[in-house]
Amino acid sequence: MSPIFEESAFDFVSRSAEQTRRLGARLGALLQCGDVICLAGELGAGKTQMAAGIAAGWGALEPVTSPTFVMVHEHTRAADALRLYHIDCYRMDGVAALWTFGWDDILDQGGPLVIEWPERIEAALPPERLWITLSHIDVEGEENRRHLLFEAEGERHQALLDEFRRRAFGAPPGVVPAD
Ligand SMILES: Nc1ncnc2c1ncn2[C@@H]1O[C@H](COP(=O)(O)OP(=O)(O)O)[C@@H](O)[C@H]1O
Ligand SMILES: [Mg+2]
Incomplete structure (x- = not known):
């Protein structure tokens, strides 16, 4: 299947915490082993909301809490023996x-x-990631609006971004999905 969008970045405006989740x-x-999702932005921007959504979509058994003091959250899921790690580097200098x-x-655990x-x-970050x-x-009057910018580095994360964009937003006008 050929890539549909082939754009390494796109942006979106979220209107609620629920929409971000x-x-x-x-x-x-859509996450696979080796995928790296970087969530950047100032305090209160919604990084932990998005991380909670990511873990839930991946199938994590327990919800992600706002990790103010805990730097590493390890998640398991029922489907397999994989682990998803959610790391908060706020307090790391x-x-x-x-x-x-x-x-x-x-x-190493992948x-x-x-x-x-x-x-x-x-x-210390892997060069290939979705940022x-x-x-x-x-x-x-719109205090719940957040700007989300998605930027992919590397082939796998580009494919991930394409697939995410297709599923979340559908194909743009004039583009026929490849499958
Ligand atoms: N569109 C939105 N997306 C994400 N969070 C939002 C949004 N609108 C309001 N919020 C609120 O902003 C706060 C974001 O907190 P959090 O996700 O912990 O931020 P961060 O981890 O970036 O510091 C939450 O209280 C959430 O309810
Ligand atoms: Mg946070």
Whole structure:
């Protein structure tokens, strides 16, 4: 199947936390081993909301809570023995903090990774990933609006982004789905 969109980035405006979680769930359902989802953006932008949706869509058994003090959440699911790791780097002031909780083991085990505040550990991140930047939109009376920018690095994450976009938003006018 040939790629449908072949665009390495697109953006979207979410109007509610629920919508952000739903989008996350769409993405989570598509995750494969080795996928890396980076959630960047300021405090309160909705990174943890999206991470919760991603975990739920992936099939995680227990919900993701806002990990203010806990840096690493490990999720299992009923379907198989895979693990999804959700890592919050808010309190990390560089890559050295990663070695305190077995970052190498997490990378080696191969399950999908979801990372909040990825810019704080940029030097340790795999180069291929889906980078999602969430930000507040400053419109009076619309405090629930968030801008979501999706950017893919590498072939696999490009395919993931294409598939996510097709499922979540459908094909744009004039584009005939390939299957
Ligand atoms: N469109 C939206 N998307 C995500 N969260 C939203 C949205 N609108 C309002 N919110 C609220 O903003 C807050 C986002 O919190 P959280 O996901 O913990 O942010 P972060 O992890 O980026 O610091 C939540 O209280 C959520 O209910
Ligand atoms: Mg958070």
